[in-house]
Amino acid sequence: MSQYRICPDSGLYFDKSAESLMKVNAVAGAVALLVAGVLALLLGLTRWPSIHLLGAADFYMTLTAHGLNALIYWMIFFEIAILYFASSTLLKCRLAGPRWAWLGFALMIIGAVTTNVAIFQGNSSVMMTSYVPMQAAPHFYLGLILFAVGALIGCFVFLGTLVIAKQENTYVGSVPLVTFGAITACIIAVFTIASGAIILIPTFLWSIGLIGHIDSLMYRVIWWGMGHSSQQINVAAHVSVWYAVAAIAFGAKPMSEKVSRGAFLLYILFLQLACAHHILVDPGVSSSWKIFNTSYAMYLAVLASMIHGLTVPGSMEVAQRKKGYTNGLFEWLRKAPWGNPVFSGVFLSIIIFGFIGGITGVIMGTEQINLIIHNTYYVTGHFHSTVAVGTTLTFMALTFFLIPVLFRRQMIMPGLAKWQPYLFAGGMTILILFMLGAGTLGVPRRHWDMGFADAASMGIKFEFPGMAETMMALVGIGAVIAVLGGAIYLLITVGSLLFGKKLEPSAGLLQSFGVPLAASCYTSERPEPAKGPAADLEEHGSAGFEAPGTFVLAMLLLVSFVVYYFINWKYLASVWPLS
Amino acid sequence: MSAILPPPERIWWNLPVGKEEIVWIALSLTWCLIMFAMMPLWHFYGKQNLSNEAYRITASQFEARTKAMADQYEVRTESAMNIPVVHPPAIGDALPNGETSTGDVYMLGRLWQWWPMLELEKDKSYRLHLSSLDWQHGFSLQPININMQVLPDYEMVLTITPDTSGEFTIVCNEYCGINHHTMLGKIYVKE
Ligand code: HEM
Numbered sequence: 001m002s003q004y005r006i007c008p009d010s011g012l013y014f015d016k017s018a019e020s021l022m023k024v025n026a027v028a029g030a031v032a033l034l035v036a037g038v039l040a041l042l043l044g045l046t047r048w049p050s051i052h053l054l055g056a057a058d059f060y061m062t063l064t065a066h067g068l069n070a071l072i073y074w075m076i077f078f079e080i081a082i083l084y085f086a087s088s089t090l091l092k093c094r095l096a097g098p099r100w101a102w103l104g105f106a107l108m109i110i111g112a113v114t115t116n117v118a119i120f121q122g123n124s125s126v127m128m129t130s131y132v133p134m135q136a137a138p139h140f141y142l143g144l145i146l147f148a149v150g151a152l153i154g155c156f157v158f159l160g161t162l163v164i165a166k167q168e169n170t171y172v173g174s175v176p177l178v179t180f181g182a183i184t185a186c187i188i189a190v191f192t193i194a195s196g197a198i199i200l201i202p203t204f205l206w207s208i209g210l211i212g213h214i215d216s217l218m219y220r221v222i223w224w225g226m227g228h229s230s231q232q233i234n235v236a237a238h239v240s241v242w243y244a245v246a247a248i249a250f251g252a253k254p255m256s257e258k259v260s261r262g263a264f265l266l267y268i269l270f271l272q273l274a275c276a277h278h279i280l281v282d283p284g285v286s287s288s289w290k291i292f293n294t295s296y297a298m299y300l301a302v303l304a305s306m307i308h309g310l311t312v313p314g315s316m317e318v319a320q321r322k323k324g325y326t327n328g329l330f331e332w333l334r335k336a337p338w339g340n341p342v343f344s345g346v347f348l349s350i351i352i353f354g355f356i357g358g359i360t361g362v363i364m365g366t367e368q369i370n371l372i373i374h375n376t377y378y379v380t381g382h383f384h385s386t387v388a389v390g391t392t393l394t395f396m397a398l399t400f401f402l403i404p405v406l407f408r409r410q411m412i413m414p415g416l417a418k419w420q421p422y423l424f425a426g427g428m429t430i431l432i433l434f435m436l437g438a439g440t441l442g443v444p445r446r447h448w449d450m451g452f453a454d455a456a457s458m459g460i461k462f463e464f465p466g467m468a469e470t471m472m473a474l475v476g477i478g479a480v481i482a483v484l485g486g487a488i489y490l491l492i493t494v495g496s497l498l499f500g501k502k503l504e505p506s507a508g509l510l511q512s513f514g515v516p517l518a519a520s521c522y523t524s525e526r527p528e529p530a531k532g533p534a535a536d537l538e539e540h541g542s543a544g545f546e547a548p549g550t551f552v553l554a555m556l557l558l559v560s561f562v563v564y565y566f567i568n569w570k571y572l573a574s575v576w577p578l579s
Numbered sequence: 580m581s582a583i584l585p586p587p588e589r590i591w592w593n594l595p596v597g598k599e600e601i602v603w604i605a606l607s608l609t610w611c612l613i614m615f616a617m618m619p620l621w622h623f624y625g626k627q628n629l630s631n632e633a634y635r636i637t638a639s640q641f642e643a644r645t646k647a648m649a650d651q652y653e654v655r656t657e658s659a660m661n662i663p664v665v666h667p668p669a670i671g672d673a674l675p676n677g678e679t680s681t682g683d684v685y686m687l688g689r690l691w692q693w694w695p696m697l698e699l700e701k702d703k704s705y706r707l708h709l710s711s712l713d714w715q716h717g718f719s720l721q722p723i724n725i726n727m728q729v730l731p732d733y734e735m736v737l738t739i740t741p742d743t744s745g746e747f748t749i750v751c752n753e754y755c756g757i758n759h760h761t762m763l764g765k766i767y768v769k770e
């Protein structure tokens with residue numbers, strides 16, 4: 001019996017069991033995003049001072065659930081789907097141990113549900129970071145542990161698939177760049193989950209009374225060993241998707257394999273230690289440790305991101321120029337398929353991730369500058385530009401590609417889909433910029449009432465400048481627009497899976513949720529091995545720059561970076577002297 | 580479609596590199612090194628650095644020291660919770676017994692107050708001791724916008740030199756439970 005299907009539209013190749021697992025993981029991710037999105041609206045409307053929707057207890061509960069469902073469940077479910085895609089589909093290989101993969105998936109579901117139940121029972125409003133000694137219910141931690149074990153199994157299935165592909169020679173030469181990026185994500189994930197186990201298992205034992213005390217600083221250091229590196233999983237995963245979309249939308253090839261892969265290697269080598277930038281203003285950690293970890297480690301990873309920032313759009317530019325869009329610096333960009341949400345989502349994500357997420361992240365991670373930023377709304381602005389635009393928007397764009405290819409359904413409402421990336425990115429940009437602004441004025445994150453009415457009634461008064469309140473209202477407006485964009489994404493995705501025109505007669509309702517297509521679709525016994533193009537005979541960039549437009553954009557990024565960096569030092573220099 | 584296909588040669592390390600990539604890597608690396616250098620340089624030439632002085636301490640020890648200081652230097656109380664406002668001597672101030680003061684001042688965070696309130700003098704320096712008696716708190720001095728993490732069992736000591744006068748508020752910016760949003764403290768700086 002054959003178990004391989006070749007997608008007639010894309011030529012991509014799907015193993016029957018991998019296909020089902022990709023579908024269920026992606027769908028589970030979308031459900032988590034739905035939960036996170038509904039909660040996001042409630043948060044946005046609560047922090048909008050004149051609306052102030054929820055009460056304090058509900059707000060903190062909602063915030064805990066939003067953080068976990070968005071940051072952990074949505075992204076990791078989707079990333080597991082990407083790992084299976086990058087191994088099985090791109091290497092044309094059967095998935096290693098599909099039964100294990102299903103077990104992993106089941107554990108992840110059980111874990112996610114358990115923790116959500118704990119949160120909504122109301123006694124675990126400890127935020128996703130669950131800093132000790134504040135304590136959640138034991139099943140809050142237990143759910144996280146189960147989820148992590150499930151994700152770890154998914155990582156090993158991915159690695160096992162690579163081994164099988166090598167043994168069975170399902171590809172020729174080295175793995176594709178996108179798979180290489182996925183390997184990066186997977187290695188970081190294993191490290192991340194190990195840190196998570198080291199900190200969450202004792203915390204769970206403490207919550208059931210078997211351990212007496214957990215040191216607050218040790219918790220923060222190790223928790224961020226997990227919490228920060230898991231962001232690098234996201235970055236490695238979404239950068240891989242950027243390369244994949246450049247290849248899919250433009251037929252682009254990497255500018256040079258060596259540079260792009262070298263940059264992924266830098267991620268593996270240097271990202272883990274960057275947990276330091278979450279502890280820059282903690283007591284009991286020395287400056288030299290902070291500087292070493294936040295810079296030596298982080299800046300080489302920053303370098304890697306700056307490289308991808310050039311090479312991904314650069315590869316698109318090279319491909320467009322080959323198609324004849326050679327006028328001036330930017331004809332390739334003007335003539336890009338802006339109406340195709342797969343492309344526009346990715347391109348908006350690259351720009352916002354680079355210009356806002358990248359720059360603000362490095363600035364916050366500077367030892368002394370962190371003093372004027374730590375735990376303000378600036379932080380929340382920063383990470384929405386990285387995870388909510390960088391990663392989430394990229395995954396949304398990829399979904400639009402996968403609906404026909406993986407799910408064999410035509411996307412419904414293509415006219416609306418065109419607008420989705422702009423709406424989501426636009427709302428998010430408003431939200432992010434005003435979060436950054438409010439944070440600069442000192443507005444705290446994770447805070448129910450910036451008007452301090454309850455404190456005033458006890459006789460201690462404080463008001464933020466009126467500007468801060470205005471900015472918080474604008475954050476709320478951005479939130480409403482972004483949630484609308486997110487809702488349209490879910491509407492189109494779920495609508496297509498349920499009602500989209502079937503591109504293959506057997507692609508029914510159950511098939512959208514993991515059941516394989518009719519046996520007759522799986523025609524291929526043993527596919528041709530995946531093989532790269534013959535070496536390019538063209539001169540490589542001998543006549544000068546291949547992608548001058550991208551280079552100009554990159555220089556614009558660098559100049560903004562330098563200017564804004566020194567503005568922050570100037571601002572720091574104006575606060576009270578400390579030593 | 581080659582980012583999703585194997586590279587043209589197995590040893591991808593030998594594949595050529597484009598010019599703008601080399602230039603960009605050189606520029607980026609230079610910038611990373613400059614950013615790296617800024618942090619140690621600021622330790623030598625900048626005035627805003629977090630101290631490395633910290634001790635392990637128990638909640639009861641820290642509470643006792645804070646209370647001793649508050650009892651000695653209380654000038655009035657404020658708010659419905661009768662939080663004392665204390666006016667301790669700065670570093671180098673002459674003490675009644677003829678010695679000079681070390682300028683040690685204490686402030687503790689607990690559910691849900693910063694205690695006590697401080698009255699300091701402009702352009703004088705103080706050794707500020709911070710710790711928490713229970714959960715983690717965030718010391719966020721407004722409107723100056725200086726932010727630090729305050730942990731239980733750790734005492735952070737830093738030298739501050741208020742160079743502006745007026746009323747300053749400490750907002751708690753680490754989530755510390757249901758009344759987190761009521762946790763405000765005060766530092767008054769007199770000319
Ligand atoms: C649909 C649009 C979204 C809106 C309007 C939104 C809005 C918000 C708001 C208002 C907060 C509260 C900040 C605070 O008071 O401290 C928040 C927190 C957060 N959001 Fe979002 N968000 C959105 C999407 C996302 C996505 C897609 C992700 C991640 C993939 C994400 C990750 C987080 C995280 C990690 C937190 C912090 C939770 C914590 O402090 O524990 N958000 N978001």
Ligand SMILES: [Cu+2]
Nearest residue numbers: 716751755762
């Ligand atoms: Cu507090």
Ligand SMILES: [Cu+2]
Nearest residue numbers: 751753755759
């Ligand atoms: Cu608090």
